[in-house]
Amino acid sequence: MSMKTFLLLLVIYSLASFFPCETLSSVSVQLNDDVLGLIVFKSDIHDPSSYLSSWNEDDDSPCSWKFVKCNPATGRVSELSLDGLGVSGRIGRGLEKLQQLKVLSLSSNNFSGEISPEKLALPASLERLNLSHNNLSGQIPISLVNMSNVRLIDLSENSLSGSVPDNLFDNCFALHYLSFAGNLLEGTIPNTLSKCLFLNSLNISNNHFSGNPDFASGIWLFKRLRTLDLSNNEFSGSLPQGISAIHNLKEVFIQENHFSGPLPADIGLCPHLNRLDLSDNLFTGALPESLQRLNSLTHFGLRNNNLVGDFPQWIGKMSSLEYLDFSSNGFTGILPSSMGDLHSLNYLSLSNNKLTGNIPLSLADCTKLSVIRLRGNSFNGSIPEGLFELGLEEIDISGNQFTGSIPKGSGRLFESLKILDLSRNNIRGNIPAEMGLFSSLSYLNFSWNSLQSRMPPELGFFQNLTVLDLRSSALSGPIPGDICDSGSLGILQLDGNSLSGPIPVEIGNCSSLYLLSLSHNSLTGPIPKSISKLDKLKMLKMEFNELSGEIPQELGRLENLLDVNISYNRLIGRLPVGSIFQSLDQSALQGNLGICSPLLKGPCKMNVPKPLVLDPNAYSSQIDGNKQHNESSSIFKKSHHHMFLSVSAIVAIAAASLIAIGVIVISLLNVSARKRLSFVEDALESMCSSSSRSGSPACTGKLIMFDSESSTDCISSPASLLNKASEIGEGVFGTVYKVSLGAQERMVAIKKLVSSNIILYAEDFDREVRVLGKARHRNLVSLKGYYWTPQMQLLVMEYVPNGSLQSKLHERLPSRPPLSWANRFKILLGTAKGLAHLHHSFQPPIIHYNIKPTNILVDENYNAKISDFGLSRLLKKLDKHVVSNRFQGVLGYVAPELACQSLKVNEKCDIYGFGILILELVTGRRPVEYGEDNVVILSDHARVLLEEGNALDCVDPSMEEYPEDEVLPVLKLALVCTSQIPSSRPSMDEVVQILHVIKTPVQQRMEVF
Known part of the structure; x- marks a missing residue:
């Protein structure tokens, strides 16, 4: 803004409070009000892409400016639309100068600040207000706009908070569209909303509105309503009868609330209803029969309620359905053959119900099906081959009782299928070789079946596979070497099968692998060094196999490893240095032949070159083969043989003697140490016993308080003190108790330290604890004292009442x-x-x-x-x-x-x-x-x-x-x-x-x- 414009603007706004408008008319002629208002508006915002560069304060009119429209008859600004320009800042008061503005649309920008009248004044002429998808905050003011004129208000996707003013809709006679979606609003819907008789779209989703929306006096009376979205709030109560009175209703979304009770019996009497979603509520009872009349319904969601009764046999009458989700309810019975009449059906989810019987063959007539989810029911029989001839993207029929074999599939499925989950059934037979033709497959799960087949090499053909789960599927044979040819596999789980042979060296080609689980098989041979190439690997499970040899030291390079289990194999030697191997616990290592770890008992075996040993009978065969040798030769042979045995015996005896002497010395030292420790314990017990007999307090320890003169008082029974206390936590170092201590009954926290391997000498313990006691800070729990005996150590600490x-x-x-x-x-x-x-x-x-x-x-x-x-x-x-x-x-x-x-x-x-x-x-x-x-x-x-x-x-x-x-x-x-x-x-x-x-x-x- 130029200095000329700024000063003139300052004068105009200053004089407005002293002179009537007639006096200023001559000034307004010199500088157009609309130019002034827009320049002031522009001065408050940041325009990084210079979209508003055409706005020049020296122009006589803004009608040629970008994003501005004027009324041809009056030459005044009628519309300002800056949607999606990425501008930021706050919406200032300059807009109030646009006295004939009818449309203000600033959506999808980064405007911030409040929309209170003190900071944002909008002209009374406004008919359409769209401030959606910004960062506006604060409460919605009562005098936001002139409600008698406005037809559209969209404040969605901001950060507005508080409750909606009760009187906001007193004069909403012209309002057609209202959206407060995606804010932080709370409280109840104002009763005055019922005065908006011409409202045809109401969206207050994704807020914190609560209570019962008072349908009887409000929403259900909107005869012109077409779209109602109350989803993702905290509404409760039941839905009353009377929804059918809204004849024009096309879309109803009330999912993710706390509505309960049965569905209105007349809900199916809305002839134009196109989308209905009642998911994630607490609805009960059976489905109303009237629903079968909704032959225009395309989207029907009932997910995650408490609805019961047989699956509706009339479902085929809803011939326009494209989306059907009845998952996570209590529906029973079988699927009707009329399912095949849903020719437009694209998405079908009936998971987690109590459905039984076969999948009707007619379902294959739903040629537009893309997703089918039937998991967690009791379906049985074989999988219809017709389903595998559709262009499906996802098939999830896991957790049922299907039998038979896996269908081979068709050309359409090979190109489209991304997710296939047949896990937890009774499927038998081979994995079809055609599986390798699924070019788009990313998730494959056949686990917990009875396939009783070998792993097909075609599994390596998948170019996009990220998850392969074949756990407990009765697979046998070797792991194919090309299983990771695609390089995209992230999870490979082959546990609980009968796989044999070595782990293929090609496993190192699984460059994206972060979970490798091969446990509970019959794999043999060494662990391949190539696993060290899997730098993204986080979990490695190989327990309960027959793997042998030493663990490759190269595995220590795997810095991302979080969990390793190599127990119950035939592994020997040192653990790799680095990664998580030095921190493995006993359960991850036990059951091997000779892994070298201080956690394991038993021998530590190493693959080292064997020493050269001469065969004592090597000469005998040569001499026996020559019958012409004289007696002296025979004597010489025996003498030489005896000499060799003597040397070997001497070496063996010397080595054994050294070992025996070492064992004896160590044993004597241990006995001596145990005797000294026993003597100390007996002495302490004797001292305390004699002290007790003489009438003095039992000397079981001293409570040392850093800020008290009574630090040397003996505690006769610390165990009884802790028995009276309440346990409030347990951690790495011990258990924490809440204790009332001393005559003043002050509350402290006492930590009973783990007793094993703590510092054994009182002076060492005192020195270390006193250092910690000096660490005083408002953000540290202060250490107030301690108690020590060889058998028990307590720390007295500040008690913090509000928890962790x-x-x-x-x-x-x-x-x-x-x-x-x-x-x-x-x-x-x-x-x-x-x-x-x-x-x-x-x-x-x-x-x-x-x-x-x-x-x-x-x-x-x-x-x-x-x-x-x-x-x-x-x-x-x-x-x-x-x-x-x-x-x-x-x-x-x-x-x-x-x-x-x-x-x-x-x-x-x-x-x-x-x-x-x-x-x-x-x-x-x-x-x-x-x-x-x-x-x-x-x-x-x-x-x-x-x-x-x-x-x-x-x-x-x-x-x-x-x-x-x-x-x-x-x-x-x-x-x-x-x-x-x-x-x-x-x-x-x-x-x-x-x-x-x-x-x-x-x-x-x-x-x-």
Whole structure:
């Protein structure tokens, strides 16, 4: 805006309050009101692509400007449409100058701010208002527009909140179209909505509206209504009779609410009804017979209700159906042959009911079928071959009682089929060779059948297959070497069969594989080194086979491995160095011939070259073969033979003697150690017994309180103290109790530490605990004291009454509200400050090593308090493999370098765990989630979405309102903290600084004159 225009605009707006409009008419002539209004409007927005470059304040009229239309008769602006231009900013007051504006459409942009009258004034002439798909916030004002003139209001897909004003629709006589969909609105529908008698489209879906929508006095009286969408709200109650009174009704969507009771008996008397979706409610009873009259219905959804009764035999009369979903109800009976009359049917889902009988052969007459889902019923008989001649994209008939063989399929199916699930049936016979012709197949599941066949080599022909599940299918023979020729396979599950022979070396061609499961077969030979090429592999299961030899050391390169099981084979030798192998527990290794691991008892066998051994009878055959040898030769032979045996015997005896001496020495040392330990225990018991006999308190230990003079008081029975307490948690280091302590009955938390392998000497324990006691910070759970005996160790800590982050995030009751973004950020920042204090205020730093939601406590004001910090100091006497096993229970939180190397705990390990914690708070998901067919690694999932530009797709859906300008940089910080390279992770001081910057963005405001 030029200085001339700005000053003139300032004068006009300033004089308006002092002079009547007649006085200003001469000024208005000099500068067109519409030009002024649009230039002011433009000054408040950001136009990165310069779409509005033609808007020039020096023009006499805006009618030639792009995206502006004028009334030819008056020359005044009548329409402003900036849909989808990607402009941002706020909608300012300049638009009120457009006194003849009838259409304002600003949809699919990035406008933000509130739409209150103080910040947005719209002309009374407006008839169509479309502000959809923006970032507008705040409440809907009563005086948004002149309701007596407006015909269309679309405020969908914004962040509007609060309730809809009761008086908003007092004068909505002209309103035809209303959409508030995709906002954060709540409360009930205003009764004044019933005054909108000409309303023909109402969409308030995807909000938080609740209560009963009062159909009797409102919605059901809209005689002109054609589209009604109340989906994905919190409405409850029953649907009354009378829906048939809306003769023009074409679409009804009320899915994902809490409606209950039977369906209205007259619901089928709406002759023009085209789409009806009542899914995800609590409807009961049988289907009304009137539904069969809906011969214009194309979309019929009843998914996930409590409807019962026989499957309707009249379904064939609904001849226009394209989409039919009756899944997850209680329908019984058989499918009628009239199903074949649904010639337009494209989608059929009847899963998870109680249907029986055969699939009618007539279903193959539904030539437009694309998806058929019948899983989780009791269908029986054979699979109709006619179904496999259609152009289907998905076939899911799993979890039934089908018998017979797998149909071969046809040319149409070969090109179209993407998902085929025949699992959990009684299907027998060979896998057809024609299966290799399914060029588009991505998911194939034949598991839990009785195929009793060999694996066909044609399985390697699939170019797009990502999931192959053949578990427990009675397969035999070798694994085809070309099974991974396509390179797209991500999940390969062959467990529970009778597969034999070696694992093919070509398995290394499965470059996309992240789950390989071959357990419970009869596979032999070594584990191929080529598996080390599978750098995306996360799960490797080979237990219960006959694999032999040493585990290839190259497998230690697989840095993404999270779970490995090689138990019950014939493997020997060292475990690979790196990856997760050094952290495997006993259950993943046991049952082998000689794996070298401190977790396993028994021999440790290695494939080493055998020593050269001379055959003592080597000379005898030569001498016996020559009968001309004299007696002296025979004597010489015997003498030489005896000499050889003597040398061998001497070597063997010497070696055995050394071993025996070593065993004896070690045994004597162990006996001596046990005697000394027994002597110490007896002495302690004697001291306490004599003290007790003399009338003094039993000396079982001292309660040391860091802030009290009574620290040296003896506790006569700590066990009885804990018996009176309430257990409030259990973790890696022990069990936590809530205890009332002392004369003042102050509440504390007492952690009873795991008793095995804790520091055995009181002075060492005291020294380490006092270091932890000095770590005082508002974001740390303060350590107040301790109790020690050789048999029991207790830590006395601050009691935090509001529970852990785990309970708030992952164990929240449905009745409790989810954590808001403000509270999540507060918890993150507090946790970061607490860790920074531990890392940077002590030398050497105090390392937590076990950052996860159960160790982040939250007070009543959502201030984070870190517990269990530094307790690994008390475990430093433990063997490394014990420490490793203790912490591998927190899969997903442990830094990758700890699984790949010998234990090396440092600050970077905590920063990795903190990064995972960020991802949990933002997404509401756990670090590792196991699905039926896949494993989701949260950090990988978030990183992929961020790289694709879809990072907000992983935000916790329960957190319905959040600022993107905070969430996105926090997500990026999480991925930096979880870098695979420790040196690439920031320090905790830097993390705190970054979080402060994220929380304090630069705010720029412009006042409008």
